[in-house]
Amino acid sequence: MSIILFIEQVLNGLQFGVMLFLMASGLTLVFGVMGLINLAHGSLFMVGAFAAAAVAGATGSFLLALMSALAAAAAAGAIVEILVIRRLYARDHLDQVLATFALILIFSEGTRWIFGSFPLFLDTPSYFSGPVTLPGGIEYSSYRLAIIVIGLLIAAGLFLLIAKTRLGIQIRAGESDREIIAALGIDISRLYTIVFALGAALAGLAGALVGAIQSVQVGMGEPVLILAFVVIVIGGIGSIQGALIGSILVGLTDTLGRTLLPVAFGAFMDPSSATLVGSALSSMSIYILMAIVLLVKPQGLFGAST
Amino acid sequence: MSREGIINILILGGLLAVPLWALSADEPFTITLATRVAILALAGVGLNIALGTGGLVSLGHAAFFGIGGYAMGILASHAQSFEPLMEWPLLIEGTKSMPIIWLVATAMSALAALVIGALSLRTSGVYFIMITLAFGQMFFYFTISWPAYGGEDGLSIYIRNSFPGLNTLVPIEFFGLCYAILVIVLFFNWRLINSPFGLALNAARQNQERVETVGLDPFRLRLVAFVISGAITGLAGALFADLNRFVSPAMFSWQLSGEIMVFVILGGVARLCGPVAGAALFIILEHYLGGLSEFWHIYLGLLLLFVVLFAKGGIIGTLSGKGSAHG
Numbered sequence: 152m153s154i155i156l157f158i159e160q161v162l163n164g165l166q167f168g169v170m171l172f173l174m175a176s177g178l179t180l181v182f183g184v185m186g187l188i189n190l191a192h193g194s195l196f197m198v199g200a201f202a203a204a205a206v207a208g209a210t211g212s213f214l215l216a217l218m219s220a221l222a223a224a225a226a227a228g229a230i231v232e233i234l235v236i237r238r239l240y241a242r243d244h245l246d247q248v249l250a251t252f253a254l255i256l257i258f259s260e261g262t263r264w265i266f267g268s269f270p271l272f273l274d275t276p277s278y279f280s281g282p283v284t285l286p287g288g289i290e291y292s293s294y295r296l297a298i299i300v301i302g303l304l305i306a307a308g309l310f311l312l313i314a315k316t317r318l319g320i321q322i323r324a325g326e327s328d329r330e331i332i333a334a335l336g337i338d339i340s341r342l343y344t345i346v347f348a349l350g351a352a353l354a355g356l357a358g359a360l361v362g363a364i365q366s367v368q369v370g371m372g373e374p375v376l377i378l379a380f381v382v383i384v385i386g387g388i389g390s391i392q393g394a395l396i397g398s399i400l401v402g403l404t405d406t407l408g409r410t411l412l413p414v415a416f417g418a419f420m421d422p423s424s425a426t427l428v429g430s431a432l433s434s435m436s437i438y439i440l441m442a443i444v445l446l447v448k449p450q451g452l453f454g455a456s457t
Numbered sequence: 458m459s460r461e462g463i464i465n466i467l468i469l470g471g472l473l474a475v476p477l478w479a480l481s482a483d484e485p486f487t488i489t490l491a492t493r494v495a496i497l498a499l500a501g502v503g504l505n506i507a508l509g510t511g512g513l514v515s516l517g518h519a520a521f522f523g524i525g526g527y528a529m530g531i532l533a534s535h536a537q538s539f540e541p542l543m544e545w546p547l548l549i550e551g552t553k554s555m556p557i558i559w560l561v562a563t564a565m566s567a568l569a570a571l572v573i574g575a576l577s578l579r580t581s582g583v584y585f586i587m588i589t590l591a592f593g594q595m596f597f598y599f600t601i602s603w604p605a606y607g608g609e610d611g612l613s614i615y616i617r618n619s620f621p622g623l624n625t626l627v628p629i630e631f632f633g634l635c636y637a638i639l640v641i642v643l644f645f646n647w648r649l650i651n652s653p654f655g656l657a658l659n660a661a662r663q664n665q666e667r668v669e670t671v672g673l674d675p676f677r678l679r680l681v682a683f684v685i686s687g688a689i690t691g692l693a694g695a696l697f698a699d700l701n702r703f704v705s706p707a708m709f710s711w712q713l714s715g716e717i718m719v720f721v722i723l724g725g726v727a728r729l730c731g732p733v734a735g736a737a738l739f740i741i742l743e744h745y746l747g748g749l750s751e752f753w754h755i756y757l758g759l760l761l762l763f764v765v766l767f768a769k770g771g772i773i774g775t776l777s778g779k780g781s782a783h784g
Binding site: 182188235238244245246248249250252253254255256257259260261263264373374377380381383384388427430431433434435438441442445446449450451 | 588
């Protein structure tokens, strides 16, 4: 395999990882601050994608589509938090799983009801439609490169938000002791709604960005949600840093596994069975990665040890 | 007899009476619906051992359901095409015999539960939920990308497998078989809950430290419970595949894991017949709401939300007048 193809696959893996980070960071924040496992996070991803596709279809502006994805997902997140989620913080994880599973059913069927069962399409904007030439003469999709840049900027922004701002201090305080910060006069239920809406907005943005590469359809969020869970298990719950490292690791393992494993097996097998074994194994590679992390560090790479 | 005991007998009696009535009224589709209830209830009974008694919130039980289904699909497809599964080092032929298929399905899903359980039980709480969900998804993608047994399209088995002395293609006879298995497993489950093992498992859910202090190993208790749980769900998967005469990667889907959990919750967690009541309600809703509206999952979602937020204990908990089985 040529080095150019390899670099292209590394970039694809990076793009996939960055998108997973947008999902996983919201999940891990919500779990870290509120102690809530949210299966409906994938639905917010879907809401973002549908909002973007609808607005892009009506106005033709991709920037407007991204803004409306952010707004729609944040609004959906805030509404769901106020109506349902806040009743779940004091409940056990089983109740949280079931209630958010019920939310998935409502979101998915509701979206199908409004938009129909056929996938929508969201076009990449014209200014990102062509390839760019990277140093070394590698041609790469400028849109995917833009996703990587946007994702890394958001990661940096999130680290700054948590490390430097007043909201970030409250979030970190909320992670370590929610009773004390409530006693210090911080409106804890408002903080929870903000954190949930923030996570929702990130998921919605991820949905809109990915919607331009794939088709926008009902049920698109859950496979990504499950991968985001794998990321969190690898990175450690509640750790943004872990979510970033875990996302990149999962993105690279999955993408490189799909291209490299069939080639690797081709070295000592005939091509057709190498493709077969290679593709079957690569579909399992990230779960094998997760199993190895579990064997070595059950609390994840950056998780607090108990 | 306790109120819950009477309710249990009514539920099991009802599940037997409906298909018998359908037989006399010549409504074979209702018999098939009742068979679905019995099989899905069996999957729920399996999960209830891990979830209800052991407190292990597994969102990956579709993995065992699917393994059971594919055990049936693989064995029967080889028998169908008269090609042995393997010839070396020893000759293994496909089979159309239900008892052998059940044995293989149970053993394979128990083995998978042993591996998944040994890894996942190193963690607890929310990690456990996410990991079981992820391992379930792993099997889903594996069956899609492995073309030997149909890949994404699944496998069709043209004739239902055979059981000595019965004609399994007659709906009521196949229902009777599934119902008998359900009742036997429920009896086994009842004995299990009241055995020293069941009591220790229950105690490990309530207070891990105390169980450790008296010299029991909670990890081992939970692993055994998880293996039994997976094996029963795998058996249900084999029956489900035989009911449809079709297996596909959809048997591994995470939605199915969620639905099996919904049966248990709608019926009542840790109730002996909870999964039976829950599966019956689910099929009734699917049949009638599905006939009213294409989007019946919205109503299912709202109902589930209501049960979780306001009616803890599910159907049996509400009927027997005690909110939760975990007092």
